[in-house]
Amino acid sequence: MSFISKRSSFVYNPILEEDYEAAKLAKRGIEVMKLNRGDPAYYFPTPKYIIDAYVEALREGKTYYSDSAGVRELREAVAGRYNRMYNVSASPENIIATAGISEGLAFINSALIENGDRAVIFKPYYVQYITNLMEYGGRPVFGIYDEKDEWNIHFDHIRGELKKIRRAGKINRVKYMILTNPNNPTGTVLRRKALEEIVDIANENDIVLVSDEIYDEIVYNGAHFTSIGQVAKGVSHIILHGASKVFDATGFRLGYMVFPEQDKKSMSIRDKILDYAQMRLSLNTPAEYALAEGIRNRKEHERAIKGMVSSIEKRVNFATDILERNDAVSVVRPKGAFYILPKLKMARLHFKDDKDFVNKVLEEEHIQIARGSGFGIQDHFRIVALAPERELEEAVGRIEALLTKYSR
Ligand SMILES: Cc1ncc(COP(=O)(O)O)c(C=O)c1O
Incomplete structure (x- = not known):
């Protein structure tokens, strides 16, 4: 019997799996370009007005435990944001701050999932959804984001999957x-119509909707973002958001959950999650005050986000253009977030699989990227398009050249 728990076997992050190899290269004096981690704060300094608010909170001695659900100022700012941006009327009582969305996901799974319960997760997925669900004894019902349809939701497929579960009398196990x-990782922005259809499906099957909208303001190439809060009126749903991407402060480790509906189910989840929040006492108090200011100061925020999104748009398009030159890959041009997920046309390439490709990119070109299979989709790779243009040009150009070198 292993000393380490079985449950922990699901805890594994494929995005960082080459860190050890990269560190070995770094020890030999070889600089590795890291295009594997979606950390905007590494490339765009966190806006000064947010840093100032953080320092001020420290100087004012706000270093004590905060309200477990988050300081009032933060929850009020978040409520204001949702009201203003999406006409969602959540009160501060229906907002719970968490140590990043990461903690929010753990709370949701621990609070809702019994052994064998299910959750619908669409492939390709953000890795943590799966590992966290499985860790708590849950199993995924996989839906599909369809690459042939610009990564839109494959509605017939998910309807079919849920129908099978309903027929087997187990639909109440889909939480x-x-x-x-x-x-993340496809760069898609879902259309309002797609969201309406998802809301119908959730409603028909009495499934709680969780919408991770962490990139909601990072939208470009003509796309328009709709929050689930705008279309899910009357249906239990939770919105996840936070400091990491839009406020460019990944290291603050702050997120929040919004419960816009007051139905019995939503409120019972909120109440249980408050218990979880109380169990871990507090968040990073000065960071909470800084994020509250980050949200409240709209003028500064507008300026910061506009600048960042315009740089991201250029970088994503620029890297996509380079990749499009190569016939051995195909790319759906992203419209949101900052990831590119090209498909490797394996029949034309001398790689065993996407892991083999990603390993060779590291070994031969000293560039770290992530393999698609880590997001539940074979024969793809994910590039984070945040590095400055010259660096990105060099890196993506070298990846493109490697594809040519290994072409049949
Ligand atoms: C879709 C998505 N959700 C959540 C997270 C993690 O968020 P946080 O930093 O708030 O824990 C990420 C980070 O990359 C992400 O891409």
Whole structure:
């Protein structure tokens, strides 16, 4: 019997799996370009007005435990944001701050999932959804984001999957359905019509909707973002958001959950999650004050987000253009977030699989990227398009050249 728990076997992050090899190269004095981690704060400094608010909170001695659900100022700011941006009337009582969305996901799974319960997760997925669900004894019902349809939801497929479960009398074991919009790793922004259809499906099957909207303001190439809060009126849903991407402060480790509906189910989840929040006492108090200011100061935020999104749009398009030159890959041009997920046309390439490709990119070109199979989709790779243009040009150009070198 292993000393380590069985449950922990699901805890594994394929995005960082080459870190050890990369560190070995670094020890030999070889610089590795890291295009594997979606950390905007590494490339775009966190806006000064947010940093100032953080320092001020420290100087004012706000270093004590905060309200477990988050300081009032933060929850009020979040409520204001949802009201203003999406006409969602959540009160501060219906907002719970968490140590990033990461903690929010753990709370949701621990609070809702009994052994064998199910959650609908669409492939390709954000890795943590799966590992976290499985860790708590849950099993996924896989839906599909269809690459042939610009990564839109494959509605017939998910309807079919849920029908099978309903027929088997087990639909009440499907606890929630999680969407990522805008999407990591595909870069898709879901259309309003798609969201309406998802809401119908959730409603028909009495499944709670969870919408991870962490990239909601990082939208470009003509796309328009709709929050689930705008279309899910009357249906139990939870919106996840936070400091990491839009406020460019990944290291603050702050997120929040919004419960816009007051139905019995939503409120019972909120109440249980408050218990979880109380169990871990507090969040990073000065960071909470800084994020509250980050949200409240709209003028500064507008300026910061506009600048960042315009740089991201250029970088994503620029890297996509380079990849499009190569016939051995195909790419759906992203419209949101900052990831590119090209498909490797394996029949034309001398690689065993996407892991083999990603390993060779590291070994031969000293560039770290992530394999698609880590997101539940074979024969793809994910590039984070946040590095400055010159660096990105160099890196993506070298990846493109490697594809040519291994072409049949
Ligand atoms: C879709 C998605 N959700 C959640 C997270 C993690 O968020 P946080 O930093 O708030 O824990 C990420 C990070 O990359 C993400 O891409």
